[in-house]
Amino acid sequence: MSKQRPRVLAIASKGGHWTELRRIRPAFNGCEVIWACTDASIRSEVQDGRFIIVPDANRWQKLRLLVCACKVAILVLRLRPDVIVSTGAAPGYFALRFGSFIGARTLWLDSIANAEELSLSGVQASRFADLTLTQWTELGVALPPRTERDSRKVYYGGAVV
Amino acid sequence: MILVTVGSQLPFDRLIAPVAAWGRARGVKDIFFQHGGTTVNLTGFNHAAFIPPDEFGRLLDRATVVITHVGMGTILGCLERGKPILVLPRKASLGETRNEHQSASARSLEGRPGFVVAWNDRELPVLLDRLDSMQGGERISSDASPELLTAVRAFVHGTRLPRG
Numbered sequence: 001m002s003k004q005r006p007r008v009l010a011i012a013s014k015g016g017h018w019t020e021l022r023r024i025r026p027a028f029n030g031c032e033v034i035w036a037c038t039d040a041s042i043r044s045e046v047q048d049g050r051f052i053i054v055p056d057a058n059r060w061q062k063l064r065l066l067v068c069a070c071k072v073a074i075l076v077l078r079l080r081p082d083v084i085v086s087t088g089a090a091p092g093y094f095a096l097r098f099g100s101f102i103g104a105r106t107l108w109l110d111s112i113a114n115a116e117e118l119s120l121s122g123v124q125a126s127r128f129a130d131l132t133l134t135q136w137t138e139l140g141v142a143l144p145p146r147t148e149r150d151s152r153k154v155y156y157g158g159a160v161v
Numbered sequence: 162m163i164l165v166t167v168g169s170q171l172p173f174d175r176l177i178a179p180v181a182a183w184g185r186a187r188g189v190k191d192i193f194f195q196h197g198g199t200t201v202n203l204t205g206f207n208h209a210a211f212i213p214p215d216e217f218g219r220l221l222d223r224a225t226v227v228i229t230h231v232g233m234g235t236i237l238g239c240l241e242r243g244k245p246i247l248v249l250p251r252k253a254s255l256g257e258t259r260n261e262h263q264s265a266s267a268r269s270l271e272g273r274p275g276f277v278v279a280w281n282d283r284e285l286p287v288l289l290d291r292l293d294s295m296q297g298g299e300r301i302s303s304d305a306s307p308e309l310l311t312a313v314r315a316f317v318h319g320t321r322l323p324r325g
Contacts, residue, residue: 027314041213107313109313111233113266133312158307158310160305
């Protein structure tokens with residue numbers, strides 16, 4: 001690490017995705033955290049860092065997906081985070097995608113809601129994210145030391161509960 | 162107060178309608194419905210299509226029991242507060258969600274103290290009649306498991322995980 005305090009972009013859609021992201025907050029101690037969510041009223045939950053609103057979209061809303069992708073791309077280029085962490089869904093996926101282009105380290109934490117198969121965005125993110133974690137032992141391999149990881153594999157490294 | 166909630170994605174009248182009917186039949190009026198846009202007549206009850214997160218948190222604080230689809234935001238909020246939870250999983254086969262992940266989550270959470278699953282529409286009224294006897298489980302921490310925090314922390318700081 002070149003910097004003392006890594007700049008972390010922590011990004012999730014509202015609802016369960018955000019609740020799960022909030023639960024890993026202690027892992028960001030000692031970092032400069034920028035939180036991004038699709039719901040403005042989440043702002044009051046964020047005391048330790050900046051808060052940015054991003055547009056939401058699902059896979060059936062093609063135009064909104066495009067808007068979401070563009071806005072997130074601009075955000076990632078502007079912020080130049082060292083690390084991007086997302087618990088889903090669309091905005092987080094785009095953040096990881098663009099983040100991987102600018103050399104950010106990217107972590108996809110698939111939602112605990114996906115107990116029997118990885119989410120579609122999780123499957124796609126696992127193709128380029130530095131680390132993809134599931135919260136179900138059945139869906140991933142036990143997380144090995146860093147040097148022994150394969151970035152295309154899905155690992156189990158604990159759950160938000 | 163009984164809080165009934167269906168999340169912000171899609172309505173879920175298969176849950177709203179029987180709970181409203183049960184409340185009327187049993188004379189239970191202190192029910193708050195977050196219905197996401199419903200065709201069910203909720204006259205006589207407090208209700209809203211959507212509730213902002215901060216207000217939703219206050220409603221959860223006040224609720225004695227929560228009846229919900231299997232939305233992890235709501236369920237985690239209930240577990241953090243030790244609230245009893247009755248869930249009816251949304252089914253993709255009925256167009257209520259995109260896949261059967263709600264049933265999978267419900268199966269994996271079933272058996273936790275204070276967590277009861279209505280697996281079909283017939284079970285729901287039976288379980289509603291047992292709400293009074295439902296007890297919440299122990300409150301869970303508001304943080305993720307130490308294992309996950311260690312893994313994420315190590316990734317964020319670019320250090321290796323301890324071996325072993």
